[in-house]
Amino acid sequence: MGRVARARTLRSRESARAEDLDRGRRRTGLLLALPAAVLVGGLVVFPIAEATYYSFTSWNGETAHFVGLSSYSQLLFHTTAIRQIFQNNLSVVLSIPAGLFFALTAAFLTSLRVPGWRPFRFVVFLPVALSWVVIGIVFSNFLTPGQGIDSLLSGIGLHSLALDWLGSTHTALPALLATFNWALFGINTVIFMTGLASIPPEVVEAARVDGAGFFKILRHIVMPLLGRFVRLAFLVTMISGFSGMFGLIYVMTAGGPGFSTTTLEFQIYQSAFTLGNFGQAAALGIFLLLIMLAVTFVINMIGRRKAADLW
């Protein structure tokens, strides 16, 4: 009887201590997480909720009237400017594979560890440290008629290609996108280098023992295993192109000539801060968010299906 009672008090003392510790852990956890949670809640989550609401109103920054889906329907069906803007965003996406192809080539050559790969990696990754303002100012100069690219092209006898790259509606977007992909080249190369380093050498060795040649190994082993890195690089570039290119556009073309280099992201700024149409800007913002979520989802689905085929 006495022994049982003692055991019981021991156990309850132990469980009391465990409970204390548990409470301490929960309290400390809450304390440490609270400031970040409050700041994100107030400065990111709440504004997004507001933006969603305002996208159904006509809002000039002060008064908001409920207008239902009219901002959205305007976006989808009306002005030719909007259609141009969507096409520009599509062009951003379509320019990405070319950039990724060069980055993949560079990563592959770098991972062969040939002489000079270290300085190469340093140079290639360098634009990561440069702002869009710096890159934009440099490339605006480089692309100005009579300067950089002109003298280069004339030097190799291509006078006919010496154009006013940023001044014409036909060439401004390609020039902007070339600059954009130039800036992301380094990040993508590094992502692919990480991918190449993650491939287990045994797998490649086994294929070689089975008699597979260099290109066969490249095509059937290296590329499939790189799949998820290609997806990551594509997503990173797309996110940057859709929602991180504002500075480059602002500096290089300010969205023009006309709407030829205005993307959705840039139009949000224009709608709100030069046209004062905050309601439409909010609708565009929500629309941009939805597009990005959809693309991310689709790319992940493609990845999953490919992986399933592989196994």
Next chain:
Amino acid sequence: MVTATLPDVLEHKGGAAGPGRARSSLAGRHLVASITLLVIGVALLYPLIDVVIASFRTQGTGPFTLQYWRAVFQQIPVWHQLGMSALVTGCSVAGVLVVSVPAGYAYAKLSFRGAKIVFAVTIACMMIPVESMIIPEYSNLAKVGLVGSVLGTVLVFIGLGIPLSVFLMASYFNSLPDALVESGLVDGAGHLRIFLSVMLPLAIPAIVTIGVLEFLAVWNDLLIALLFLPIQSQTIAVGLAALQGNHILNTYVLVAGSVLSAIPPMIVYMLFQRHLVAGLTMGVHR
């Protein structure tokens, strides 16, 4: 290199081809690869070098001159703008670190009620484009008088910087063994004490990584500073962007100014290249 890497294996030609021929074809292939890298490297740097050299020549093509570089200091308030960039960047980096590191630890090691859902919402915020929330943000901060102030600007940067930082810190703390916490508890230390004196020193590499990422994001930003700082007191990025394209200044003065503005991030890049690569490949976002 200690372990065999993919390229080692790819290159290790043996047997049939014969060692001599394999080696020479390998050397040949290496030479081709090296030259290709050189060509790509030069092509990448060419625009930068070309424009920077032009900024030292009269009208971009004439004889050597320092006039544009002198003009930067006379025509643009670069020192004031660099000071603003340093102030805003310093405060934002400090703010993000102070709130994100403890939060990352809490989500990784100190589960509390609701932790999972709050963490998920925080992470989801990484996907939100700045432009989607910046307009209500602007009007909210305007209502409390924080538009046109350093405090308001820094707050916006902190809010935007937290999701990625918390995510990276949480995954780093997750990789540290729970046994560290348990042995601390056995020694009678409380959770706060364990975090401060055991875990925090171990997390320094990750802290440096998120510090560097945040530094580059804020120093190089245009939109937030443009909207939230007072017009007469801007960061160097906004100062330069505002002058670009209005033809008040010679473009080579702007080039000189941008080179100047790129020096601090370049130094950070050179010092912390390894941390930067680690951070960018862990959870990429820019």
